[in-house]
Amino acid sequence: KAGVTQTPRYLIKTRGQQVTLSCSPISGHRSVSWYQQTPGQGLQFLFEYFSETQRNKGNFPGRFSGRQFSNSRSEMNVSTLELGDSALYLCASSLGVSEQFFGPGTRLTVL
Amino acid sequence: GESVGLHLPTLSVQEGDNSIINCAYSNSASDYFIWYKQESGKGPQFIIDIRSNMDKRQGQRVTVLLNKTVKHLSLQIAATQPGDSAVYFCAENIRGGNQFYFGTGTSLTVIP
Numbered sequence A: 001k002a003g004v005t006q007t008p009r010y011l012i013k014t015r016g017q018q019v020t021l022s023c024s025p026i027s028g029h030r031s032v033s034w035y036q037q038t039p040g041q042g043l044q045f046l047f048e049y050f051s052e053t054q055r056n057k058g059n060f061p062g063r064f065s066g067r068q069f070s071n072s073r074s075e076m077n078v079s080t081l082e083l084g085d086s087a088l089y090l091c092a093s094s095l096g097v098s099e100q101f102f103g104p105g106t107r108l109t110v111l
Numbered sequence B: 001g002e003s004v005g006l007h008l009p010t011l012s013v014q015e016g017d018n019s020i021i022n023c024a025y026s027n028s029a030s031d032y033f034i035w036y037k038q039e040s041g042k043g044p045q046f047i048i049d050i051r052s053n054m055d056k057r058q059g060q061r062v063t064v065l066l067n068k069t070v071k072h073l074s075l076q077i078a079a080t081q082p083g084d085s086a087v088y089f090c091a092e093n094i095r096g097g098n099q100f101y102f103g104t105g106t107s108l109t110v111i112p
Helices: none
Strands: A005-007 A010-013 A019-024 A031-038 A042-050 A053-057 A064-068 A074-078 A087-094 A106-110 B010-014 B019-025 B032-038 B045-051 B056-058 B062-067 B072-077 B086-093 B100-102 B106-111
Touching: A005 A087, A010 A019, A019 A087, A019 A106, A031 A074, A042 A064, A042 A074, A042 B086, A042 B100, A074 A087, B010 B019, B019 B086, B019 B106, B032 B062, B032 B072, B045 B056, B045 B062, B045 B072, B072 B086
Parallel strands: A010 A106, B010 B106
Antiparallel strands: A005 A019, A019 A074, A031 A042, A031 A087, A042 A053, A064 A074, A087 A106, B019 B072, B032 B045, B032 B086, B056 B062, B062 B072, B086 B100, B086 B106
């Protein structure tokens, strides 16, 4: 069974731009969660989608948004990028409230 | 926000010794915990989980202990190997959805 895939793996953007990251969960997994990982703040929960609906949301500004498609693939979007948005963005999929399987992440650098 | 903290940011052990990584959590309503291992350049990898109705759970070379009285979680790795060198995170689930709060991580270095 293929694991969680994330694209792109690396991304460089400048302040003010927007970015869209993609995540394909493990086949059959309907829950997709997104996390931001930085050296200073660690792993922080962004949001979770289940069956195309946002089920949980972390404490991030409205510039961070996401969506999930009918095939469970998910995208997250960050608008008006700031330097502090530089981070590793991780996607995780699961069947329910259970073991989460993480992808390799997308490394975003904002210049 | 919720607080899931680790007592030690770094830990060095000799190959073959046992390792113990600790984690303190703050919310007594937490009912599900996961330990993850993260190697450089990779996403976190599931190691073992435990639900609040248990005190101990064992896997292959790993054991998780949960003390709900003092809100403490530990991961024990038996016969630590060089491949165990990584950052270890505990994660706490509170509200029943898939929203996990992660600790800051402990960097484990195994000395050959």
